[in-house]
Amino acid sequence: MTSVSRTAGSTIDPVPELRTRWAATVAAARGTRRSAAPGGPPAPDPAPYADNLLSRWSEPQRRYHTVAHLAAVLDRIDELAEHADDVPVVQLAAWFHDAVYRPDRSENEERSAALAERALPELGVGAARTAEVARLVRLTVTHDPAPDDPDGEVLCDADLAVLAGSPDAYAAYAASVRDEYAxxxxxxxxxxxxxxxxxxLALPRLFRTPQGYDRWEHLARRNLATELDLLSGGG
Known part of the structure; x- marks a missing residue:
């Protein structure tokens, strides 16, 4: 699928495309499985699960962690897909990685992973892929995947790609993060x-995929250093 590129401040409504993408991702993640359990009834329609997730991503406390962020992460996964071992798993992890989000809580990633562990078996996704999705969601606590973890590298690079925006786009991102913590x-x-x-900034590399590093590393470090300087009263 060729996705519409999204940037900060985009006025494109991502929800219709997200619904289509969700259905395709669930179908790919199910593979040849047609039921929630071997010999069981057909797996449920994925559409209500999309409704639930999109409702979560649209909660009023969110300013940055919105459906626009979800759509942007999925777009970046598309760009990095050749590096991944299991693209549907990475895509599902993107859907769930901030599905539970409260700015005043520290267990968001854990609760998001637990949500995936409940929902995906109901949808007919196998145990191994469900476990991998949950692992990837938990990895977004640190954004520090191991060198032998290409799926983790793709998800973390896609999630951090916002750091490499233009100065205006980065400023809009930083402002939206501040709004979430008003x-x-x-x-x-x-x-x-x-x-x-x-x-x-202390990470040896912000971006672990070759493409992500080449495209985003320098710009992201510049933006992070600039914001840090401003927060420290240097600007």
Whole structure:
């Protein structure tokens, strides 16, 4: 599938395409399985599951972790697909990776992974792929996949690609993150956000796929350093 490229501030409604993509991804992840369990009844229609996930991604507390972010991550996975071992698994992990999101909670990734572990077997996705989706969702806590983890590399690169936007796009991203944490006082937010930025900048590589590194590494590090400087009062 050729996806519409999305950037920060895009006015394209991603939901219709997301529904189509979800159905195709679930079908691919099921493979030849036609039931939720061997010998059991047909697996359920994936559409209500898309409704549930899209409702989660549209919750009012979200400013950055929205359906637009989901669509952008899926687009980046398309671009990096040749590096992945199991593209449908990576795509499913993108759908679930921020499905549970509360800015004031620290267990979002774990709860999102648990949601995948409940939903995917109902949809007829096999145990091995379900476990791999949940593992990938949990990996987004650190964005630090092992060198022998191509699916983890693709998901993490796709999730972090926003860091390599143009100055205006990056500023819009940073502002939306601040909006999600509007309940946090400025000084506390600056300290917490600075710690996140330093953690990212300390990684030997932000992007682990060859294509992601070549396209996004330099721009992302420049943007992160600029934001860190601004938070530190240097700009």
């Amino acid at each position: 309940f946090v006082p400025d000084a506390d937010f600056a300290a917490g956000r600075s710690a996140v930025l330093r953690q990212l």
